[in-house]
Amino acid sequence: MFKCTIPMYGLPREITELREVDVELSDGAGMAEVVAAIRERVPALEGPVIRPGENRLMEGYKFNINGRFYFEGMDFQLKSTDRIALLVPMTGG
Amino acid sequence: MISGYMGKLLWVNLSSGEIKEEIPDENLYRDFIGGYGIGARILYDRQKGGVDPLGPENILGMITGPLTGSPALGGARYQAVAKSPLTGTWGDANSGGFFGPYLKFAGYDAVFFTGISEKPVYLFIDNGKAELKDASHLWGKNTYETEDVLEAEHKGGRVICIGPAGEKLSRVAAIITHKGDAAGRSGLGAVMGSKRLKAVIARGNMQVTVANIEAANRAREEQIEDLKSSGFLERFHEYGTGGHGDISAHSGDSPVNNWGGIGVIDVPDVSGLHRDVIISNLDKRVGCWRCPAACKGILKAGIGQYKYPAGNHRLEYETIGAFGVNCGNTNAESIEMASHLCNAYGMDTISAGSIVAFAMECYENGIISKADTDGIELTWGNHEALVAMTEKMAKREGFGDVLADGVKIAAERIGKGAEQFAVHAGGQELGMHDPKVAGHQFAGMPSAAMYWMNSTPGRHTQAFGRPSFVSHLNNAMGTCMIIFMWPTARGPYIQRVMTAVTGLDRSMDELLKAGERIANMRHAFNLREGISPLEHYIHPRVYGDPPQKDGPLAGVTMDIKEEAWWHLGALDWDRVTTKPSRKKLLELGLDNIAEELWPPQETGPQFGPGS
Numbered sequence: 001m002f003k004c005t006i007p008m009y010g011l012p013r014e015i016t017e018l019r020e021v022d023v024e025l026s027d028g029a030g031m032a033e034v035v036a037a038i039r040e041r042v043p044a045l046e047g048p049v050i051r052p053g054e055n056r057l058m059e060g061y062k063f064n065i066n067g068r069f070y071f072e073g074m075d076f077q078l079k080s081t082d083r084i085a086l087l088v089p090m091t092g093g
Numbered sequence: 094m095i096s097g098y099m100g101k102l103l104w105v106n107l108s109s110g111e112i113k114e115e116i117p118d119e120n121l122y123r124d125f126i127g128g129y130g131i132g133a134r135i136l137y138d139r140q141k142g143g144v145d146p147l148g149p150e151n152i153l154g155m156i157t158g159p160l161t162g163s164p165a166l167g168g169a170r171y172q173a174v175a176k177s178p179l180t181g182t183w184g185d186a187n188s189g190g191f192f193g194p195y196l197k198f199a200g201y202d203a204v205f206f207t208g209i210s211e212k213p214v215y216l217f218i219d220n221g222k223a224e225l226k227d228a229s230h231l232w233g234k235n236t237y238e239t240e241d242v243l244e245a246e247h248k249g250g251r252v253i254c255i256g257p258a259g260e261k262l263s264r265v266a267a268i269i270t271h272k273g274d275a276a277g278r279s280g281l282g283a284v285m286g287s288k289r290l291k292a293v294i295a296r297g298n299m300q301v302t303v304a305n306i307e308a309a310n311r312a313r314e315e316q317i318e319d320l321k322s323s324g325f326l327e328r329f330h331e332y333g334t335g336g337h338g339d340i341s342a343h344s345g346d347s348p349v350n351n352w353g354g355i356g357v358i359d360v361p362d363v364s365g366l367h368r369d370v371i372i373s374n375l376d377k378r379v380g381c382w383r384c385p386a387a388c389k390g391i392l393k394a395g396i397g398q399y400k401y402p403a404g405n406h407r408l409e410y411e412t413i414g415a416f417g418v419n420c421g422n423t424n425a426e427s428i429e430m431a432s433h434l435c436n437a438y439g440m441d442t443i444s445a446g447s448i449v450a451f452a453m454e455c456y457e458n459g460i461i462s463k464a465d466t467d468g469i470e471l472t473w474g475n476h477e478a479l480v481a482m483t484e485k486m487a488k489r490e491g492f493g494d495v496l497a498d499g500v501k502i503a504a505e506r507i508g509k510g511a512e513q514f515a516v517h518a519g520g521q522e523l524g525m526h527d528p529k530v531a532g533h534q535f536a537g538m539p540s541a542a543m544y545w546m547n548s549t550p551g552r553h554t555q556a557f558g559r560p561s562f563v564s565h566l567n568n569a570m571g572t573c574m575i576i577f578m579w580p581t582a583r584g585p586y587i588q589r590v591m592t593a594v595t596g597l598d599r600s601m602d603e604l605l606k607a608g609e610r611i612a613n614m615r616h617a618f619n620l621r622e623g624i625s626p627l628e629h630y631i632h633p634r635v636y637g638d639p640p641q642k643d644g645p646l647a648g649v650t651m652d653i654k655e656e657a658w659w660h661l662g663a664l665d666w667d668r669v670t671t672k673p674s675r676k677k678l679l680e681l682g683l684d685n686i687a688e689e690l691w692p693p694q695e696t697g698p699q700f701g702p703g704s
């Protein structure tokens with residue numbers, strides 16, 4: 001297990017008023033585990049950012065892990081040395 | 094005549110004063126829909142390659158779409174087209190407001206201008222008749238005054254015009270309507286200024302025919318219901334695009350400090366850009382012609398440090414981004430002042446703000462000093478300096494004259510290594526959306542290449558590759574890319590509404606084919622100019638070379654060459670020359686372009702052993 005700090009940007013930050021969230025993850029944690037950990041730690045994100053009742057991100061949200069993006073439907077294996085952030089969909093105009 | 098269209102184009106020769114109507118072949122409308130689709134076809138056919146963008150041979154057009162002035166939601170738009178003096182490429186710019194519908198009510202789908210007038214003039218289009226009138230009393234006036242004078246003189250008309258920036262041929266000059274709706278990109282305000290054309294005013298009571306009015310109205314009602322039930326209509330009415338300046342400043346969306354900073358680190362407090370601050374001086378909400386969102390706003394007079402006049406438009410996101418954190422600035426009032434200056438003098442806010450950011454970085458790095466900048470201390474976040482320099486640029490005064498033609502030309506004028514801070518794509522400053530954060534989402538997969546490869550480089554609203562087809566289709570139809578194209582439960586509405594208005598029952602595939610044809614047409618214009626988008630300059634900060642070390646975009650570098658390669662393949666454009674294949678051009682019905690780009694190979698006598 002390792003402690004992982006996940007910075008929040010944009011809407012997640014606004015909703016939670018947190019700059020970052022600390023979660024406990026197992027070595028090689030995948031998308032579902034990371035989302036579950038965030039969901040448990042910050043229930044307010046369920047709905048706007050996390051699909052209600054599921055460990056899946058809403059459409060458009062993504063993780064930036066070491067400079068690569070991972071959306072719902074993609075997976076990864078997180079290590080304690082990886083850098084991860086939660087990013088929002090872009091809005092325009 | 095196909096419904097939705099007025100069936101007439103107006104041609105004005107500013108050199109001779111001759112005005113005539115053209116009734117085009119219906120195929121022009123079927124194949125190119127409207128807007129810059131029709132514009133690209135006409136300019137390609139009627140002007141040769143290599144013209145001076147500020148000379149008499151550059152054709153300037155204003156073109157509506159079949160849904161402009163119809164029951165379609167957001168059917169209020171027109172596009173301006175010409176060869177761009179900023180990039181030397183195809184140029185187009187898109188605007189809302191009221192002029193588009195009023196041009197149609199005056200009897201025309203489009204108006205094109207050739208030549209150069211000896212004296213300042215404006216065109217008055219009145220219910221099927223058009224007249225060039227003396228504009229010497231308007232030359233030098235800002236866009237607000239110009240609109241007021243002309244709309245008082247020709248009651249019931251709606252105006253598009255240039256301000257002093259366009260008159261003085263600033264290559265980032267815009268064409269303004271409704272005192273703050275801009276056809277901003279591509280420097281087309283300078284083209285209008287080069288022709289001494291101050292304004293166009295249109296009025297009339299002709300109907301835009303609709304093939305099936307019940308179906309069109311029903312689609313409109315359902316689309317409004319959908320947008321209401323998702324909550325989008327109310328949110329958008331409340332704040333417009335000004336609702337996310339602070340969020341974007343920290344999410345990686347907005348570029349920061351001339352594309353070189355990180356929002357959460359360099360501008361940690363963005364509360365000054367919160368949506369409630371942006372509407373804090375609002376007088377009333379207004380919108381484009383017949384739009385139920387009415388997403389725009391009019392401000393009361395500024396009463397703080399910056400005394401802008403009542404009637405100044407509420408800020409849009411691009412302006413907030415460009416004059417905001419891209420200059421390290423979070424003072425909303427100063428952005429409102431800069432926006433007013435751009436609207437009144439007629440400059441594109443994206444380019445103007447980006448130029449100030451460039452100048453700030455040059456100043457911070459000692460490339461320019463107070464001696465160059467007329468004493469103005471262009472440091473990050475110095476909002477007084479930002480406003481002062483914007484005004485100088487608008488008037489082409491002092492150092493503002495050096496900056497008034499965009500960052501690329503300014504860097505050439507300044508020298509001393511300034512080009513390292515000139516963030517542009519193909520000569521045009523970029524929209525305020527960092528493509529690195531969008532990744533797959535904004536313009537389809539992948540997207541960072543969109544700024545680089547767009548036929549009007551630096552644009553962020555048209556995508557590149559196959560995802561651009563629906564964008565070109567929407568623009569050519571004359572509808573708003575936000576309100577008409579927003580994802581809804583019963584949408585998309587494109588096919589339904591186009592069928593109801595035009596009476597042509599075309600599938601979505603056929604309509605997208607028109608979008609593809611438009612993409613190829615714009616590109617063909619550039620190829621004829623000898624321009625391949627792969628050769629455009631694009632500043633490495635745009636694609637993350639080197640990547641940022643912190644913040645939401647830490648570690649992200651987009652491989653734009655791979656993206657371009659991918660898109661070019663999907664378009665069936667050659668991956669080295671970017672020429673569309675002959676097969677693709679013939680499939681799109683662009684036979685004459687196929688012949689020009691792929692002339693038949695001459696086969697002469699065969700020489701060799703035994704001949």
